[in-house]
Amino acid sequence: MSLLQMKDFARFYTGKKVLVTGHTGFKGSWLCIWLRELGAEVYGIALDPSTPRDNFGLSGIGEKMAADVRADIRDGARMQELFAEIQPEIVFHLAAQPLVRLSYEKPVETYETNVMGTVNILEAIRRTPSVRVAVMITTDKCYDNRETTRPYTETDPMGGYDPYSSSKGACELAIQSWRRSFFNPADYGVKHHVSLASARAGNVIGGGDWAQDRIIPDCIRALEGTGVIDIRSPHSVRPWQHVLEPLSGYLLLAMNMWHEPTKYCEGWNFGPEPSSVCTVWEVASELVRLYGKGSLRDISDPSAPHEAKLLMLDITKAKTRLNWAPRLNMQQCLDLVVDWYRRHTNGNVYDLCVEEVRLHSEIP
Ligand SMILES: NC(=O)c1ccc[n+]([C@@H]2O[C@H](COP(=O)([O-])OP(=O)(O)OC[C@H]3O[C@@H](n4cnc5c(N)ncnc54)[C@H](O)[C@@H]3O)[C@@H](O)[C@H]2O)c1
Numbered sequence: 001m002s003l004l005q006m007k008d009f010a011r012f013y014t015g016k017k018v019l020v021t022g023h024t025g026f027k028g029s030w031l032c033i034w035l036r037e038l039g040a041e042v043y044g045i046a047l048d049p050s051t052p053r054d055n056f057g058l059s060g061i062g063e064k065m066a067a068d069v070r071a072d073i074r075d076g077a078r079m080q081e082l083f084a085e086i087q088p089e090i091v092f093h094l095a096a097q098p099l100v101r102l103s104y105e106k107p108v109e110t111y112e113t114n115v116m117g118t119v120n121i122l123e124a125i126r127r128t129p130s131v132r133v134a135v136m137i138t139t140d141k142c143y144d145n146r147e148t149t150r151p152y153t154e155t156d157p158m159g160g161y162d163p164y165s166s167s168k169g170a171c172e173l174a175i176q177s178w179r180r181s182f183f184n185p186a187d188y189g190v191k192h193h194v195s196l197a198s199a200r201a202g203n204v205i206g207g208g209d210w211a212q213d214r215i216i217p218d219c220i221r222a223l224e225g226t227g228v229i230d231i232r233s234p235h236s237v238r239p240w241q242h243v244l245e246p247l248s249g250y251l252l253l254a255m256n257m258w259h260e261p262t263k264y265c266e267g268w269n270f271g272p273e274p275s276s277v278c279t280v281w282e283v284a285s286e287l288v289r290l291y292g293k294g295s296l297r298d299i300s301d302p303s304a305p306h307e308a309k310l311l312m313l314d315i316t317k318a319k320t321r322l323n324w325a326p327r328l329n330m331q332q333c334l335d336l337v338v339d340w341y342r343r344h345t346n347g348n349v350y351d352l353c354v355e356e357v358r359l360h361s362e363i364p
Contacts (some may be wrong), residue, residue: 006361012255014039017130017134019086019120021073022094024049025066026209027137029056029086031092032065033353034251041066043086045073046095055208058349073117076124082133084122090254091134093121096168100141104165104305114167115174122178125150125194133257136198136249140239140271140313141165142172143200151274151312154267157185161306172198172267185262195261197253201246202239202271202313205333206354209243213287215280219287220341223294224263231298234281237310240273242333244360245326252324271313276330283334290338313364336360 018035020121023044035042042065049056065087071078071081073095096114097103103110124132125185143152144159158173160166175198179185183194205216212218222229241340249270257264281296288294318324328336336356343352 004128009255009337010038010054011249012258013251015041015085016090017041017043017088018090018092019043019045019083019088020092020094021045022096023039023068024054024062024208025094025212026055026057027204027243027247027282029054029059029061029083029208029338030095030206030353031247032061033059033096034244034247034357036064037354037357043067043069043088044236045069045071045079045082047072049280050210051210053210055353057254058208058344059353060350064350067207073120074112076120079120079124080127084168086127086363087130089130089132090258091121091125091131092250092254093118093134094134096137097164098139099211099213100162100164100304103167105256107163110163111167111170114164115170119174125196126178127184127299131194132261133254134194134196135254135257136171136175136196137250138168138171138198138200138270139165140200140202140223140311141180141308141349142168144169145308145311147310149310151311152269153314154269154317157192165308179265183265185265185312186344186349188262193261195257195265197265197360199246199250199253199266200267200313201249202241202311204241204243205337206243207337207344208349215283216287216337219284219294223291227294228282229288229294229296231281231284231296232299232301232304233307234279234298234300236280236307237277237312238280239271239311239313240330240333241276241326242360244357245328248327248360249318249322249324252322256288256322264322267313268318269315270318271315272326273329274312276333278330279313286334288336327360
């Protein structure tokens, strides 16, 4: 993505009515900050933030939005009411139960939120004529993961071992079904005017994430305490990426869908370059080095619930058809992450996020 495209973003998003579900969460809060800086009228639907230290609360983005609505996406009727009130033009659907380990504890709730919540949003879109573009966020884990070294392309079969991953695979099937049944590109402009796509990102890291069982928040909590970081899956290989990378893909995709609605209404991978695919142990070690303190402890347990050990995304399609590419290498990504966690207690967090968005945008 070039600087020119960033200027196109501002030209495009200024004045657009954009609804973000999951705006109180990690990725959603960053997306709302970026959209606000681009001049969009930003609306959000989500539950309350998980902790007072979340990026959402610390940045104060809620007060800068057109509306910060707390509602449950499992309530389909309420979603239709809210869409009718807000009349969004563009929808980014991020609200979800996004944690693999929690999905083993709460499989039913995970399915209710992720699958039926997504179906409720699809139905709200169908009944709200103002919506022109919808980008539904799933995950790299939606693919049937054979744990081979071949990266997944958009046409690979859906699957998922654990309840979280399979719920996202099921979301993808629902999105595809709604696109074929109600938002079919062949009927665009005749029976409907909705362009519907899904976006699959890798393991996203960045400031303001305090979720349980994610490597960066786990490291930061440990560094604030004993300094000993327990690593459950040291050898697991993940496609790490800074939060601004997939968000730049979602923004670019939605803009393209708006201009050419039938050309881009598909599934898209927004993962990192192969050089950013590395083990959990490597990421945690680098974090310790950057902090200048702490140590790692391998606590891998063979009887722990299954988690994928190897997962890579092929991003050729986004590169060739959207002219999108990751901008940060692994080192730049971790530098930004550490910068946020170091500075979040002594400054204006909104400005800190905007500074990171600008830095990201200025990288050629
Ligand atoms: N963080 C990652 O590494 C990653 C990677 C790939 C995909 N994703 C996907 O990106 C999206 C955002 O993830 P995140 O890391 O920001 O998660 P998060 O847990 O920080 O945020 C989740 C958001 O969803 C909202 N939500 C949860 N249940 C809800 C419900 N029943 N009704 C309304 N809102 C509800 C929460 O309030 C919150 O705003 C999710 O769809 C996730 O599956 C995340």
